[in-house]
Amino acid sequence: MKEWQVEDAGGGCRAFSEVIVLACQNTGELFSSTIPLTWDDGSSLEEKACSQLIQMMSEARVTRDDFFYVCSGNIFHKFHDWLSKNEYNWEVSKIDGLAHEYAEHLFHCQVVSAGFPANIQLVERNYRDYYRAVERWIYADESRLALLKDREVRLKPAETRYILKGNGKHIRSCHKCSKKITPYTPIVVYRHRESGRRVRRYYHLECTPVKPLKSTLESATVTWAACNVDGIVLGAGKEACPCVVCGQPVLPGEKTFYGYWQEKILLTGHLSCFLNGKQPLLAPDS
Template identity: 30%
Template sequence: MIEIDDAGGGCFIGPEVLVIHHLETGSARFLYIPPQVENRISFATELLKAAFTELAITNQEPIQLCRGEIFDKFQEHLEQRGYHVIRQKVSSATDSLAEAEFMEVLYAHGLPRNIKLRNRNYQELYEMVGFWYFSQRKRSLRGLLKTRLRPPYRLKHVTERYPNLFRMLFQEEAAG
């Protein structure tokens, strides 16, 4: 069985990560939707079509898609080609792969590694990412802003009001 999941779609920075996970072999392919993409559903569909061709995934293999709307057009594409598609929550293994890859992308841009997704609490994670983002004030991070999402004003307001607090907090956390 092939499972497909996404991570990072609700975060206002960074790319969205898609994963194609072959459960029997454990192999995984990661695909990335850049932050500047506005029509993520069409972009994801094209990425997945190309990956299916490249990976030679046939319609003999059952496909389990995450329930997110990002996969709606791809589901139609697969069903038109005779694939057996199941729409339900993917396994924790596939979910963990997508989430871990999204976090690695953020860490590569400087997010302190002590900021983690805990108990699938995305609101808390995205809030901490926001505080980190606004406390950095680096031009290099501006390219991470998603075109289709607006940063939460409250996070920007709090970090502007207490800039040294957040800079010190994230410097200490990153150092130790």
């Protein structure tokens, strides 16, 4: 079994191609590819990256016994799905070592080969300053503008702008139906920048215009007064409240179950108390 790392470089820079690397830390095998500055086949950036990685895996003669550590970047979302659907062993990971160093090296070589000063380099992952220096150099000469990425074809699909999560204590209004979104229930949040402004929109799960690609929602079903209660799990907020099961305070940050008994009475308590089947100390209100 081999362990492979998947990393990219250059995605945060407005110029030059993104570099994708497949590396085996223990054997030193290295495979790389670059995303073109533009394309016209209708595919997304994530689809381009996935297609190139599949080709690199073929060249590397990867087997299903191998294990993959893959960067969490949006560019790899399609590849994450592909690995799961094809039953590969993998996990999201922060990439260090060979794959990271090689990806950054290849991106810098690409920049230097275009005439950028070789002595200006990425230092300790300070991408902001490094990419700003590259972009200033690009905009200083009109002839270099051809090295800019095509940002239109790289726009993220709408699904990546939506995230499914647990609503906290706030009462939100659904952008579609205008009805309130009850605190401590599932919520879909739209996050994007439009005309330079940060935009947030909120939806009921049944009202969202697209199925979110991302989810941080943790749900649970517990038994209360001989009834099953569906709810969500969140880290408790700063406001102090007793656990309805054991009566002890729920401390900030503790994993806490929130659910509505008979769809109207909010139950709050330590998740562990509910899951351990403890008998409630506090009788439910009728």
